[in-house]
Amino acid sequence: MDYRKLNAVSRPDNYPMPCTNELLKKLGRAQFISTLDLTKGYWQVPLDQSAKERSAFLTHVGLYEFNVLPFGLRNAPATFQKLVDGLLAGLGKYAVAYLDHVAIFSDSWAEHL
Secondary structure (H helix, E strand, O other), X not given: OOOHHHHHHOOOOOOOOOOHHHHHHHHHOOOEEEEEEOOOHHHXXXXXXXXXXXXXXXXXXXXXXXXXXXXXXXXXXXXXXXXXXXXXOOXXXXXXXXXXXXXXXXXXXXXXX
16 A cells, blocks of 8 residues: 555654664663564554545455554554553563564563563
8 A cells, every 4th residue: 555645644643762772771781581573563453433444445346444553654653652652551670662572671580480
């Protein structure tokens, strides 16, 4: 899908993306790190009806709409980062995320478990 026209008229969501240097500083002191990749993370975010209509695309067999957040929308990264940050709220001492990549870290194996 080519969402350039929709993106051109979409109001930007200026939700701050994590600074990778800050994330790496947190991880740098850890003795144990586990990583999670939230496979197809955007596709886990449902769209409301008005967004579904705006996500429509045409194929040779008809018009279709996304039911979940598609890649390519201007605010998709900010929307997803905000969701993941909300899920990890209060866990910053041992978990960080950059979009669909989550790192869980600790100083000891017992703490890690």
